Amino acid sequence: MILKRIKTNSGVNLFLIPVAALVFWMKNLLHPTVYNYSVCESQNLLFSPLLRLIGNHPFVHVAVSMLLVVGLGFLMQLVNDRYSFIRIRSKLPSILFVIILGGFVNIHTLHPVYFGAIFVLFAINRLFGMFEKSRPYSVVFDVGFLTGVASLFCFNLVILFPAFLISIAVLSREKKWREFVILFLGFLLPFVFALSYAVLSNNVQEIYEVYKSNITTPVDHFRNNYVLQGYLAVLILFTIIGSLDILKQYDKKKISSRKYFTVFFWVFIFSLISYIFIPAVSQEMLVITAIPVTFLIANFFVFTKKKFWGEFLFALLLLSVILVQFAEFIFNG
Numbered sequence: 001m002i003l004k005r006i007k008t009n010s011g012v013n014l015f016l017i018p019v020a021a022l023v024f025w026m027k028n029l030l031h032p033t034v035y036n037y038s039v040c041e042s043q044n045l046l047f048s049p050l051l052r053l054i055g056n057h058p059f060v061h062v063a064v065s066m067l068l069v070v071g072l073g074f075l076m077q078l079v080n081d082r083y084s085f086i087r088i089r090s091k092l093p094s095i096l097f098v099i100i101l102g103g104f105v106n107i108h109t110l111h112p113v114y115f116g117a118i119f120v121l122f123a124i125n126r127l128f129g130m131f132e133k134s135r136p137y138s139v140v141f142d143v144g145f146l147t148g149v150a151s152l153f154c155f156n157l158v159i160l161f162p163a164f165l166i167s168i169a170v171l172s173r174e175k176k177w178r179e180f181v182i183l184f185l186g187f188l189l190p191f192v193f194a195l196s197y198a199v200l201s202n203n204v205q206e207i208y209e210v211y212k213s214n215i216t217t218p219v220d221h222f223r224n225n226y227v228l229q230g231y232l233a234v235l236i237l238f239t240i241i242g243s244l245d246i247l248k249q250y251d252k253k254k255i256s257s258r259k260y261f262t263v264f265f266w267v268f269i270f271s272l273i274s275y276i277f278i279p280a281v282s283q284e285m286l287v288i289t290a291i292p293v294t295f296l297i298a299n300f301f302v303f304t305k306k307k308f309w310g311e312f313l314f315a316l317l318l319l320s321v322i323l324v325q326f327a328e329f330i331f332n333g
Contacts, residue, residue: 144186
């Protein structure tokens, strides 16, 4: 009865977040590697100084990525506890997020998307706070600013700006043009700082090339990666199950919960769009896609009344993540 224990709201379950991360990062901790960054991927403006600070130490890269995922797990729980869009109190979303990321073994090392994801979650946290508020201008500005900062860590996260633009229309009590303009100004401000730095350091052309390459350089970590493809097939199955389940519950949920899940829907959609229209986007965006997918699947597991199937499907997900850890030995003998 693994699921029955994990989906409770017991504070003890919070300790499972670092435990799960340690278990699923163990392979990479024992055999650490530095991520094979694409052209300019490591040169994102806010990521490059951190990379220089950490240095070229594979174990440190893996350990820092694990700690960042633990932090993301706690942030996921904070968002869920604060807004209660999964009405039954549970620690499952945070643990499930770490488990899902546990299957992306190729990015169990330092990558700018982890830092970007932190700011994306902060942006979502602030965004939910504007529900039913009149004149939420400061909240909207913060959402735009946090999204801009996330993009300076991992430039391809700019794709989420339209998702937040639509989400403001979803959550806002009064849809006024000021909110959309303020969101844009907040989003633009970090780039104004970046441009100012580029001018003062006489690196305008260099920084321009970095961000241009972050969009136009073709990267494909999915092709011929049959293990990852198989794992994604499992996640797609769970996403479909979760989607069908939430459609059944939709009319019974509170208005706020409906709107919050609508926000996650748009984050999910635009993260998928990035795989199609941005050549440089590849497996790293899975970290962002996993955020809405985690809440969707967690909602299914928390509310499922079919205990056997709930336990069976959770065990299937857990087994698939475990198999990914040993896939190299299984397929290569």
